[in-house]
Amino acid sequence: MFLIWLALMLAGVAVVWNSRFSADMSFFLPSEPSMEQQALVEQMRDGAVSRLLMLSIEGGDAPQRAAVSRGLRTQLASSGAFVSVQNGEAGGLEGERDVLLRYRYQLSPAVSPERFTEEGLRTAVADTIDLLSSPAGVLLKPYLANDPTGEVLAVLGQLDSAAQPQMRAGVWASRNGERAMLLLQTRAPGSDTDGQAAAIDTVRLAFAQTLQATGHSELKLNLSGPGQFAVQSRATIKAEVARLSLISSVAIWLVLFAVYRSFRLLLLGLIPVLSGTLAGIVTVSLVHGTVFGITVGFGSALIGEAVDYAIYYFVQAGHQGVHQWRRVFWPTIRLGVLTTAIGFGALLFSGFPGLAQLGLYALSGVVTAALVTRFVLPALTSAGVNVPQSGPWVKQGLLLLNQAHRLRWLAVVLTVAVGAYLWQVRDGLWDGNLSALSTVSAAEASADSRMRTDLAAPDARYLVTVAAPDQEGALQAAERAGQRLDRLVEAGVIGGYDSPARFLPSEQLQRQRLASVPEPAELQARLDRALADSPLSSSKLGPFLADVTAARSQGVVRRADLEGSALALAVDSMLTRNQHGGWTAMLPLRPTADAPESSLPTDQIRATLAGSGAVFVDLKTEFESLYSGYMSEAVQLSLAGVVAIAVLLGFTMRSALRLSRVLFTLALTVACVIALLHLSGARLHLLHLVGMLLIVAVGSNYALFFDRAAAGEPLDQATLMSMSVAVLTTVIGFGTLASSSVPVLQAVGITVGPGALLALLLSAVLVYPKGGK
Numbered sequence: 001m002f003l004i005w006l007a008l009m010l011a012g013v014a015v016v017w018n019s020r021f022s023a024d025m026s027f028f029l030p031s032e033p034s035m036e037q038q039a040l041v042e043q044m045r046d047g048a049v050s051r052l053l054m055l056s057i058e059g060g061d062a063p064q065r066a067a068v069s070r071g072l073r074t075q076l077a078s079s080g081a082f083v084s085v086q087n088g089e090a091g092g093l094e095g096e097r098d099v100l101l102r103y104r105y106q107l108s109p110a111v112s113p114e115r116f117t118e119e120g121l122r123t124a125v126a127d128t129i130d131l132l133s134s135p136a137g138v139l140l141k142p143y144l145a146n147d148p149t150g151e152v153l154a155v156l157g158q159l160d161s162a163a164q165p166q167m168r169a170g171v172w173a174s175r176n177g178e179r180a181m182l183l184l185q186t187r188a189p190g191s192d193t194d195g196q197a198a199a200i201d202t203v204r205l206a207f208a209q210t211l212q213a214t215g216h217s218e219l220k221l222n223l224s225g226p227g228q229f230a231v232q233s234r235a236t237i238k239a240e241v242a243r244l245s246l247i248s249s250v251a252i253w254l255v256l257f258a259v260y261r262s263f264r265l266l267l268l269g270l271i272p273v274l275s276g277t278l279a280g281i282v283t284v285s286l287v288h289g290t291v292f293g294i295t296v297g298f299g300s301a302l303i304g305e306a307v308d309y310a311i312y313y314f315v316q317a318g319h320q321g322v323h324q325w326r327r328v329f330w331p332t333i334r335l336g337v338l339t340t341a342i343g344f345g346a347l348l349f350s351g352f353p354g355l356a357q358l359g360l361y362a363l364s365g366v367v368t369a370a371l372v373t374r375f376v377l378p379a380l381t382s383a384g385v386n387v388p389q390s391g392p393w394v395k396q397g398l399l400l401l402n403q404a405h406r407l408r409w410l411a412v413v414l415t416v417a418v419g420a421y422l423w424q425v426r427d428g429l430w431d432g433n434l435s436a437l438s439t440v441s442a443a444e445a446s447a448d449s450r451m452r453t454d455l456a457a458p459d460a461r462y463l464v465t466v467a468a469p470d471q472e473g474a475l476q477a478a479e480r481a482g483q484r485l486d487r488l489v490e491a492g493v494i495g496g497y498d499s500p501a502r503f504l505p506s507e508q509l510q511r512q513r514l515a516s517v518p519e520p521a522e523l524q525a526r527l528d529r530a531l532a533d534s535p536l537s538s539s540k541l542g543p544f545l546a547d548v549t550a551a552r553s554q555g556v557v558r559r560a561d562l563e564g565s566a567l568a569l570a571v572d573s574m575l576t577r578n579q580h581g582g583w584t585a586m587l588p589l590r591p592t593a594d595a596p597e598s599s600l601p602t603d604q605i606r607a608t609l610a611g612s613g614a615v616f617v618d619l620k621t622e623f624e625s626l627y628s629g630y631m632s633e634a635v636q637l638s639l640a641g642v643v644a645i646a647v648l649l650g651f652t653m654r655s656a657l658r659l660s661r662v663l664f665t666l667a668l669t670v671a672c673v674i675a676l677l678h679l680s681g682a683r684l685h686l687l688h689l690v691g692m693l694l695i696v697a698v699g700s701n702y703a704l705f706f707d708r709a710a711a712g713e714p715l716d717q718a719t720l721m722s723m724s725v726a727v728l729t730t731v732i733g734f735g736t737l738a739s740s741s742v743p744v745l746q747a748v749g750i751t752v753g754p755g756a757l758l759a760l761l762l763s764a765v766l767v768y769p770k771g772g773k
Contacts, residue, residue, distance in 0.1 A: 002379045005372065009275065012282045019285035050190025051573065052225045054451040055182040055203065056174065059219040065180035066169035068219055071210040072203075073182060079206065081199045083565075084185040088165065088172035097152075099565045101143065104151035105551040107505065109158050111151065111513040116523065121530040124149035129536060146543040148536060158502050165455050174454040179222075183455050186227060193234055196227035224448040233439040240742045248736035252729045259725050260314060261388055268380055269310035275376075276306045276369030280361035288357055295357040306369030307733075308701060308726040309333065313373050315725060318387025319718035322378050329719070330374060332708060335652055336701040337370040339645045343696055346641030352630055355637070358690075366697070394717045397724070401715065404764045411765055415668055418675045429674065430631060431683035439742055462589040462600050463617045464497070464609065467582055471559070474575060474583035475506035481587060481614040488608055494600060495590040500575035503567045510556040520549050587614075634689055642696070658710050658767075662703045665766045666759070669699050673755045680750070687744050691734075691751025698730060698752075699759030706767040715768070723760060730756040 055072075057065045069087045077085045105111055114120045128150040132141055143152065165172040165181055172181040184203070188195025200223060207221045256266055284291050312333055317325035344366065347359025422429070440448075464485065466477035478501040488494045505513075518526065524545060527538040562568040574586045591600050605616050650659045670692050677688065702723055709715045730752065737749025 002376060005275070005376045009278060012278045015282045015285055016278065019281065020290045050226045051186045051188070053184040053186060053199065053203065053227055054224045054448070054455055055184065056222045056451055056454070057180040057182075057219055058178070058222065060216055062168045062173070062177065062180075064214075064216045065173075065219065066171045067214050068207075068210050068216055069171045069180040069182060071214055072206055075206040075210060076184065076203065079202050081187055081202045082184050083187050085182065086172075086184075087180070087182040088167055089170065099562060099567060100152050100155050101146065101547075103551075103554075103557045103561065104147065104155055105517060105548070106510040106513060106554075106557045107503075108151040108154040108513070109502075110149075110154040111516055113516045115149065116516060116518050116526065118526050118530045121149065121526055122534070125531060125534060125536060128153075129534075144536075145540055146547050148541055148544055172455065174450075179454070181451070181455050188227075190226055190230070193227075193230050197231045197234075200228060200231055222447070222451075224444070224451050229440050229444070229448075236439050237742050237745070240740050240745060244736045244740055244745070248733045251732045251736070255725065255728055255732065256311070259387065259721075260318075262386070265314050265385070265387070268377060269307070269314065271376065271380075272306045272310050272369040272372045275372040276365035279368035280365035283364040284357050284361050287360060288353065292354055292357055295354065295361050306366065306373075307729060308698065309370055309373040310377065311726045311729065312701075312722045313377055314385055315387055315722035316718045317378075317381075318385040319389065319721075320716075322381070322385065326374075326378075328713070332704050333370065333373075333701070335649075336697075336704050337366060338648060339700045339704075340366050340697040342644045342648060343638070343641040343693060346637045346644060347634070349640075350633055350637055352633065355630070355634055359637075362693075394721050394724075397720055398715065398717065401720070401764055401768055402770075404768055405770045407765045411668065411762065414672065418668070418671050421675050422671060422678075425678055429678060429684050431685045461618060461620045462591070463619055464587040464589060464605075464614050465584055465617060466587075466612075466614045467584045469582050471575065471583045472507055474585040475501050475504065476508060477613060478575075478585040478587060479506055479509060481609065481612055484608050484612055484614075485587065485589070488605065492592060493604060495592040495595070497587050497589045498570075498574065499587045500571045500585050503570045504557065504559060504562065504575070507556045507558075514552060514556075517548055517552055520545050523548060631686060631689070634686065638689065638693060645696075645700070653707070653711075655710075658707055661710070661767045662700070662707055665703050665762045666696055666699050668766075669755060669759045669762055670695060672758055672762075673751060676754060677750065682747075682750070685747065687747035688751050691748045691755065694748075694752050695755035695759060698726075698756050699763065702727070702760045703763040703767050706763045710767065710769045727756050727760045 057068055057072075059065070060068075070089060073085050073087045073089065076082055100107070110124075115124060125148045128144070128148055131150065131153065132144070166175055166177060167173060168177050168180070172183075173179060174181055184199075186196060186199040188199055190196070203223065204221070211217050211219060253266060256269065257263070260266060281291055281296060284295060312329065313325060316329045320328070341363050344359045344362035347355045348363070350356045350359065464481055466474060466481055468474040468477050478499050482497070482499050482501060485494065485497050489496055501509075517523070524538070527541060527545075531538045559568065559571060562571065574588075576584055576586075589600060589605075600618075602616065602618055609616055646659070646663055649662060650656075653659050653662075673692065673695060674684065677684065682688070705719055705723055706715065708719075731754075734749045734751075734756070735753035737745045738753055740746045740749060
């Protein structure tokens with residue numbers, strides 16, 4: 001048996017080694033997501049907003065902050081980690097200068113037949129000459145002979161059409177002028193946490209070097225943005241898990257060593273847990289092809305029940321022998337395993353792949369851990385299990401158990417009180433906001449909002465999406481949607497929007513623009529007449545005529561022509577191939593500066609877009625709705641699992657009284673935990689539900705062991721000792737998590753720790769018969 005187990009474990013390691021793990025938000029998507037839901041995940045995974053880093057420099061005076069801002073921008077722009085580094089300086093997009101010059105007639109929204117009439121040329125050249133004295137003229141002046149109509153500036157004006165931040169000493173500043181501001185776009189996608197971490201390290205190093213070079217050491221750097229939050233969250237969770245795991249592991253090992261008095265048994269006790277974890281990953285990988293990282297995290301907590309199996313085996317077999325354990329105790333443990341498997345198995349029917357994976361992971365992990373305990377551990381301890389006899393506290397515990405039934409009146413009072421309380425607060429128990437799982441503090445969220453306002457940076461909430469079978473169709477659809485959005489901008493309904501068609505117009509529109517450019521001879525004649533009284537002589541515009549001729553023969557710009565520029569990244573972040581092989585264009589919207597809480601009039605926007613094929617998505621509302629549906633289905637499936645457990649126990653026990661005692665104990669335990677959580681100020685979310693599933697799994701084992709006495713098998717010292725040790729290790733392991741500052745860890749800890757202890761106590765009071773008979 002041991003060799004079979006070893007071969008399976010080695011095969012499992014090979015499968016895990018070649019498995020694909022995913023950390024994206026597809027975990028929360030239904031099997032057939034809508035366009036809105038798919039847009040949500042695509043934007044969070046690789047959208048332009050997910051790549052933004054916002055920087056503020058505090059301290060000193062405005063000239064000092066501006067000097068550091070300029071130095072920092074110069075270093076970051078040359079680092080290769082960013083495709084865009086902006087601080088308001090003229091020339092902030094000079095890295096794209098060559099691309100803009102080469103393709104300005106295809107990209108400029110100003111190019112039209114009217115642009116190249118005599119009157120149009122006269123006006124355009126005059127406007128360009130006037131701009132020479134402005135900060136933008138610094139960029140334009142060297143190319144006046146090539147671009148007298150100012151098409152480069154027209155392109156730049158379109159690409160940077162959002163409201164601009166305040167300016168102080170020549171660079172961007174906060175609204176109160178006390179901070180210099182920079183806006184970065186990382187080369188690494190938002191889903192690449194390692195890439196985001198490397199970019200942030202680059203920023204901090206460049207800032208330290210800039211301070212040293214300028215001598216302004218008193219200045220301070222602040223960062224915010226999705227990448228910063230992702231990196232910070234990962235670091236926080238890793239540090240918390242490492243710290244708390246060390247504390248709980250040492251405490252549990254000390255408890256188990258005090259019971260086993262054997263390092264060998266301590267190590268052997270890890271085998272069921274590790275086997276269950278490996279089996280869970282392998283099964284999910286083989287069935288689903290991709291394993292969500294969040295599945296492993298949640299599922300590992302759920303199969304924590306496997307720790308108890310080894311405790312039951314070592315203590316009970318150590319006191320009464322392996323054969324007696326198989327004959328007397330294993331049937332009860334097996335029934336507990338089946339109840340756990342059925343409870344988790346209900347999640348397999350979920351329409352959300354994340355829930356289905358979680359159910360499959362826990363089901364396969366728990367069953368594997370139990371089978372390893374039953375067949376592998378006895379093979380590894382064939383010489384017998386030597387565990388010291390229980391101390392006098394166990395005998396005293398049995399005496400107290402015989403009196404536990406006297407507290408049933410207290411359980412009745414507790415039931416009434418808890419039931420009344422939960423009924424009263426029933427509408428406020430569950431939190432439908434996914435932010436409850438976030439590690440971002442209120443202060444950090446407030447700082448992010450302030451920096452976003454200072455920079456007029458886009459957020460990820462409002463989005464318009466259009467889909468088409470091919471890229472050209474998607475760009476044309478984006479242009480049509482943009483025409484309707486332009487009306488909303490002019491009316492002051494929205495502050496602005498971005499579109500991939502601004503960076504890469506459709507081929508149809510490009511051809512229309514190129515067709516607007518006259519033949520060189522005709523253009524020369526029009527220039528001569530238009531500039532007859534202009535300070536800029538047409539005879540000096542030979543480069544302009546040469547560029548126009550080149551543009552006419554050059555043809556349309558395609559995505560490959562933009563490679564290596566920030567324009568390419570902007571296109572890729574808003575124009576993507578969808579899962580069905582078609583193309584989706586995403587147009588992020590910006591609220592107006594005076595919009596309350598940065599909100600938009602969604603009904604008006606939908607009405608404007610009606611009939612265009614464009615879909616307006618409020619990502620925040622969509623995410624909350626999606627998560628709410630996810631939670632609702634999880635609760636329903638969990639309740640279905642409870643019903644299936646009741647059927648199994650009823651078929652096994654064949655006693656309505658015994659069945660009602662066990663089910664009532666588990667229900668009262670969960671209800672008490674929910675009430676305690678609500679009283680502490682918590683609102684329930686997904687992790688609390690995971691904890692409740694684990695309470696039912698662990699508590700059913702305690703109740704079934706106590707129920708053996710009701711079936712005529714008196715509770716012995718070995719059983720009581722094994723349950724006491726099991727609940728103690730559970731309380732230590734999960735109770736430690738309750739002290740975590742990470743919401744997802746704390747939620748499981750404060751649910752399972754008290755719940756496991758309460759399940760044992762209530763089982764003793766409600767399930768254990770009077771006098772132990």
